[in-house]
Amino acid sequence: MNIIKNIKSSAIKVLKTEAQALENLAELVDDDFEACVANILETKGRVVITGVGKSAIIANKIVATLNSTGTPSLFMHAADAIHGDLGMIQKEDFVICLSKSGNTPEVKVLVPMLKKMGSKLAALVSNTDSYLAKQADFVLNATIQEEACPLNLAPTTSTTAHLALGDALAVCLLEARGFGSQDFARFHPGGSLGKQLYLTVEDLVAKDLVPVVNQEAPLTTVILEISGKRLGATAVLNDGGKLTGIVTDGDLRRMLERHPDLSDITAKDIMTKNPKTIDKNEYAVKALNLMREFNITQLVALDGEKIFGFIHIHDLMKEGIV
Template sequence: MNIIKNIRNSAIKVLQTEAEAVQNLIPNIDGDFEACVEGILHSKGRVVITGVGKSAIVATKIVATLNSTGTPALFMHAADAIHGDLGMIQKEDFVLCISKSGNTPEVKVLVPMLKRMGSKLVALVSNTESYLAEHADYVLNATIAAEACPLNLAPTTSTTAHMAMGDALAVCLLEARGFSSDDFARYHPGGALGKQLYLTVEDLMVKDAVPVVGAEAVLTAVILEISGKRLGATAVLDADEKLVGIVTDGDLRRMLEKHQDLSKVTAKDIMTKRPKTITRQEYAVNALNRMRECNITQLVVEEEGKVFGFIHIHDLMKEGIV
């Protein structure tokens, strides 16, 4: 029991330490941060992010976030930079160098080379009096009180702080560019997230063999239409072929409880009036949300009374949207 208690206490202490460190970054969003965002926003170059060790890993994450939110970015390992990778840097680029101490040997070799190339240098550091900070054009201050590691050695709080500052930078650039959900979808076409942002109802709906019956259709015809088209429902149309209702498997079961003489039952007698509908141009994820809200499994795809098809929750599940 004591071991479990110690584990919990240690984990809680780590989270509290890192949360407090991120909270303490708020006063560090200063003029340098604003100027850095403005500079990148109006630059014709890219953001090249570099670092060594854990800072290099943080750099790759920030690069990915920037690229996915509309800011072109590249990763360059600081050790590889001085062995040929500097060739990827152009004069118009902003180089963001991540370093807790700001005094690592690789950084001290790299900084003068970057300055000679004319690129703007951004320091993301936890030591604002470091070599890197002193020579940078912009300083993003990610100072921390201590690492979450009890030895105050393993990069824990510092990497969290650097990551958070990178997220702040990316989101500010996103908002400044007016980056929209449509833009986001173009950069994320794969996976459930991307599909939610670009797949429409028309992309997924059942267009062929759409189940429809007239309002005066007899019960046998309704049952055959539902079973034959295998969607568990049929749209009901009036004399002008406009949507007036829907008959589902559930409606058929409820009908058996209410009607004794089935020979005279027609579609209009058992249909649900004003069925839940959706248009072809709406996003498929909106169809899912509407199904969940109404606790149903399909929607009629309809526009101005004309039925174009059905969209079923199974269609959304097959695409991984659910």
């Protein structure tokens, strides 16, 4: 039991240490950070991010975030750079070098080469007195008080700080570029996230299955329409073809409980008036939100005022949007 307690207390201490470091990091965002963002926006090349060890791993993640939010970027390992990979850098590129100490041997070899190439250099460091920081055009200050590691050795708090500062950089660039959900969708077409951003109601509606009945239709016609189209509901239209209601399987069950004599029942007697609708051009995720808001499982899709079809919760589940 004491071991379990120690595990919990250690985990809590790590999280609090790193959370405090991020709070402190907010106070270190300065004019250099702002100038760095402005220069990246003006650059005609790409953002090249480099580092070694754990910094290289964080650099890879920042590259992925930048690429997905409209800033073309690539990763270059600092050790590989001095063995040939420098060829990937062009003069117009903007280079960001990640290093906790700013004094690693690979960085000391790489920096003079970058400066000779004429590339702008930003140092994302936890040591602003380091060689890297003094040589860089811009310093992104990620100073920390201590690592979460009890030995104060393993990169923990420092990598969290570097990652968070990279996220801040990406979001600032995103906002400055006016990068919106449509842009995001172009770069994220796969998975449930992408589908939420580009799939519309029209994409999911079964266009050849549009159950409709006239409001004067007898009960047998309503039942046959619901069972024949297999969508669990039918739209109810007036003589002018305008949507006036919806009849669902549930409406039929409730009607059977209330009406012992079914001979004179018509669609308008059992329909739910003013059903929830959605335009066919709306995003499918909005249909999901409406279903959740009103605790229903389907919506009538409209093309203007004309009925287009039905979208069901199962359609959303099948696409992985739910």
